[in-house]
Amino acid sequence: MENIKITFPDGSVKEFECGITSYSIAESISKKLAQFAVAAKVNGNVVDLNRPINENSEVAILKFDDEGGREVYWHSSAHLMAHAVQELFPEAKFGVGPAIETGFYYDIDIKTQLTDEHLVKIEKKMLELAQENKPFCRKELTKEEAVKFFTEKSDEYKLELLADVIEPDAQISLYEEGDFTDLCRGPHLPSAGLIKAVKLTNVSGSYWRGDEKNKQLQRIYGVTFPKKKQLDEHLHLIEEAKKRDHRKLGKELDLFSLQEDSGAGLVYWHPKGSRIRNEVETFWREAHFQNGYDILYTPHIGKSKLWETSGHLSHYKDGMFAPMQIDEQDYYAKPMNCPFHINVYKSQLRSYRDLPLRWAELGTVYRFEKSGVLHGLLRVRGFTQDDAHIFCTHEQIEDEIVEVLRFSLYIWKSFGFEDLKFYVSTKPEKAVGEDHLWEKATDSLVNALNREGLKYEIDEGGGAFYGPKIDIKIKDALKREWQMSTIQFDFNLPERFEMEYVGDDGQTHRPFMVHRALLGSLERFFGVLIEHFGGAFPVWLAPVQVAVIPVSQQGHMDYAEEVLKQLKKAGIRAEVDKRNEKIGYKIRDWEVHKVPYMVIVGDKEVEANGVSVRQHKKGDQGSFGIEEFISKIKDEIHNKTI
RNA sequence: GCUGGCGUAGCUCAGUUGGUAGAGCAGCUGAUUUGUAAUCAGCCGGUCGGCGGUUCAAGUCCGUUCGCCAGCUCCA
Numbered sequence: 001m002e003n004i005k006i007t008f009p010d011g012s013v014k015e016f017e018c019g020i021t022s023y024s025i026a027e028s029i030s031k032k033l034a035q036f037a038v039a040a041k042v043n044g045n046v047v048d049l050n051r052p053i054n055e056n057s058e059v060a061i062l063k064f065d066d067e068g069g070r071e072v073y074w075h076s077s078a079h080l081m082a083h084a085v086q087e088l089f090p091e092a093k094f095g096v097g098p099a100i101e102t103g104f105y106y107d108i109d110i111k112t113q114l115t116d117e118h119l120v121k122i123e124k125k126m127l128e129l130a131q132e133n134k135p136f137c138r139k140e141l142t143k144e145e146a147v148k149f150f151t152e153k154s155d156e157y158k159l160e161l162l163a164d165v166i167e168p169d170a171q172i173s174l175y176e177e178g179d180f181t182d183l184c185r186g187p188h189l190p191s192a193g194l195i196k197a198v199k200l201t202n203v204s205g206s207y208w209r210g211d212e213k214n215k216q217l218q219r220i221y222g223v224t225f226p227k228k229k230q231l232d233e234h235l236h237l238i239e240e241a242k243k244r245d246h247r248k249l250g251k252e253l254d255l256f257s258l259q260e261d262s263g264a265g266l267v268y269w270h271p272k273g274s275r276i277r278n279e280v281e282t283f284w285r286e287a288h289f290q291n292g293y294d295i296l297y298t299p300h301i302g303k304s305k306l307w308e309t310s311g312h313l314s315h316y317k318d319g320m321f322a323p324m325q326i327d328e329q330d331y332y333a334k335p336m337n338c339p340f341h342i343n344v345y346k347s348q349l350r351s352y353r354d355l356p357l358r359w360a361e362l363g364t365v366y367r368f369e370k371s372g373v374l375h376g377l378l379r380v381r382g383f384t385q386d387d388a389h390i391f392c393t394h395e396q397i398e399d400e401i402v403e404v405l406r407f408s409l410y411i412w413k414s415f416g417f418e419d420l421k422f423y424v425s426t427k428p429e430k431a432v433g434e435d436h437l438w439e440k441a442t443d444s445l446v447n448a449l450n451r452e453g454l455k456y457e458i459d460e461g462g463g464a465f466y467g468p469k470i471d472i473k474i475k476d477a478l479k480r481e482w483q484m485s486t487i488q489f490d491f492n493l494p495e496r497f498e499m500e501y502v503g504d505d506g507q508t509h510r511p512f513m514v515h516r517a518l519l520g521s522l523e524r525f526f527g528v529l530i531e532h533f534g535g536a537f538p539v540w541l542a543p544v545q546v547a548v549i550p551v552s553q554q555g556h557m558d559y560a561e562e563v564l565k566q567l568k569k570a571g572i573r574a575e576v577d578k579r580n581e582k583i584g585y586k587i588r589d590w591e592v593h594k595v596p597y598m599v600i601v602g603d604k605e606v607e608a609n610g611v612s613v614r615q616h617k618k619g620d621q622g623s624f625g626i627e628e629f630i631s632k633i634k635d636e637i638h639n640k641t642i
Numbered sequence: 643g644c645u646g647g648c649g650u651a652g653c654u655c656a657g658u659u660g661g662u663a664g665a666g667c668a669g670c671u672g673a674u675u676u677g678u679a680a681u682c683a684g685c686c687g688g689u690c691g692g693c694g695g696u697u698c699a700a701g702u703c704c705g706u707u708c709g710c711c712a713g714c715u716c717c718a
Contacts, residue, residue: 551676
């Protein structure tokens with residue numbers, strides 16, 4: 001019999017006999033550890049604490065905060081919630097109830113429309129059940145036995161899930177906690193008593209198995225913790241995150257608006273927001289020229305013939321605004337820029353010597369998004385993509401992808417984003433384009449990511465019908481992931497538009513076409529940018545970089561105007577606060593509006609021919625000469641200091 | 643689009659069982675002339691999202707429509 005090596009959270013390793021459960025191990029080390037242990041990790045797999053360990057295994061005891069611990073804890077909480085719902089609504093039927101990044105949910109089928117009051121009752125019942133501290137017991141059955149069990153309960157949802165299990169001799173596991181039994185792979189907590197604090201956050205509709213043709217169940221979202229204090233901290237963090245919400249800051253800082261009379265999802269950029277956009281666009285253009293791109297401007301609308309050729313009218317019509325008729329022709333607002341870039345390509349005969357061609361455009365597109373999906377700046381109906389198309393030969397493709405990745409990282413880094421997630425989406429079932437092209441393209445994406453040492457996840461079959469892609473996602477203030485950059489192959493449009501180039505062999509060839517957007521859309525990017533900085537933009541982006549505040553209106557206004565003149569001459573965006581208020585009031589106001597620098601000018605400054613500098617959030621920075629201050633701030637702008 | 647919730651002054655929000663609206667901030671005017679996060683006083687400001695209905699009477703009840711919020715589905 002071999003021994004088992006156990007790693008503990010503190011890093012120490014001890015040996016135990018085979019056949020022991022990880023719970024007993026935890027207990028034999030310390031009662032306290034056992035009290036907080038939620039699961040065990042055996043050879044990399046998270047399992048129940050009470051299952052015997054029989055091999056020479058690497059075992060680690062998991063607590064709530066360890067990697068994988070929360071998932072077990074929240075998944076068990078989902079069961080406990082379902083149990084509570086079953087107690088209060090015996091007729092309830094249950095869909096699925098997994099742990100998610102910020103807690104858990106359970107899909108429930110009941111007639112009663114649940115309200116906040118119901119949630120409070122369910123919370124109470126959960127805490128009652130938790131106090132009973134019943135163990136979670138695993139039962140293993142054959143598929144036949146499991147089907148029998150759920151048939152007796154006439155539980156159609158679990159039966160449907162069981163029907164998906166193909167292998168006839170598959171082992172099915174159930175978990176029992178008190179009077180609640182659920183079909184589940186586990187693992188679970190040793191007992192419900194570990195759940196001490198509960199908050200059910202909201203109810204919403206959700207389609208059974210994620211298909212909008214199916215029945216809509218009620219999904220209850222919640223979060224639980226081993227300590228009340230952790231729950232309070234969690235709720236506090238959510239409140240703080242809401243303060244960064246770009247919709248709230250957009251209004252408070254007068255950056256943008258969406259107005260009912262012009263239509264949902266159509267953005268008004270106000271002067272301050274436009275100022276920031278202008279800085280972003282200028283930076284973007286310069287960076288593109290430096291990285292070997294040319295910039296195009298193309299029309300906003302096109303005749304139906306164009307969209308028939310591109311296939312948009314047969315595949316994407318629901319996503320387009322209805323056409324307008326001019327001279328008995330239908331014109332559509334463009335949902336994408338690609339056909340226009342292709343038309344530029346086709347305006348002359350292309351040689352392999354011309355490739356690669358890299359054409360970028362800040363292209364404004366209109367898409368008829370479903371009303372329920374619109375969300376501030378992050379999901380709109382009219383937006384400007386920082387689009388580009390790369391046309392190249394088969395030999396060039398991998399290097400081109402590497403260049404796009406590097407460029408993309410440079411752009412995101414310039415705005416202070418380091419936490420990006422990469423996803424590779426491969427060929428779906430329905431697809432156009434030859435297999436060897438898909439293979440070549442997918443390889444070039446994966447190789448490029450590997451060459452750059454970037455971690456990625458593969459979304460098998462998640463590509464568009466016209467080609468594989470890399471998506472880059474980042475999170476908003478409320479931890480929702482948004483797709484920003486995308487690098488997509490397109491095997492469809494080059495075919496449809498019959499794009500060609502003449503190779504060195506004198507024959508015609510079809511180029512590779514890569515569609516890419518780095519910021520995604522300026523609207524979505526701006527939304528995420530606002531949340532990223534919490535509205536306190538770095539100096540190079542700030543709409544007002546310096547507020548000049550005279551101590552008194554009568555004595556110091558001339559000097560303030562003189563300072564303003566010098567700042568403006570240096571290209572700095574500055575304003576004089578002429579209001580008849582005490583400086584405490586004015587400082588507070590500029591602080592609230594998150595202006596990076598304030599300069600206060602009074603008798604002392606007039607005499608010394610200087611300024612007194614105050615930095616946002618950091619307070620008084622002391623006295624500077626005017627020239628000295630200007631050169632400091634110009635450095636920051638030039639270096640794009642964040 | 644679907645499920646649920648919501649829409650009152652520029653903003654944030656009160657408004658009892660139906661009896662034709664209120665606060666703070668912002669704005670304007672005046673006083674004050676200020677030294678690092680809110681000076682004082684007065685004034686202005688609302689077809690209660692739109693339309694239709696029930697009622698003697700609708701911000702409040704019903705229908706419809708537009709928009710917003712959470713989530714689902716979809717997506718840059």
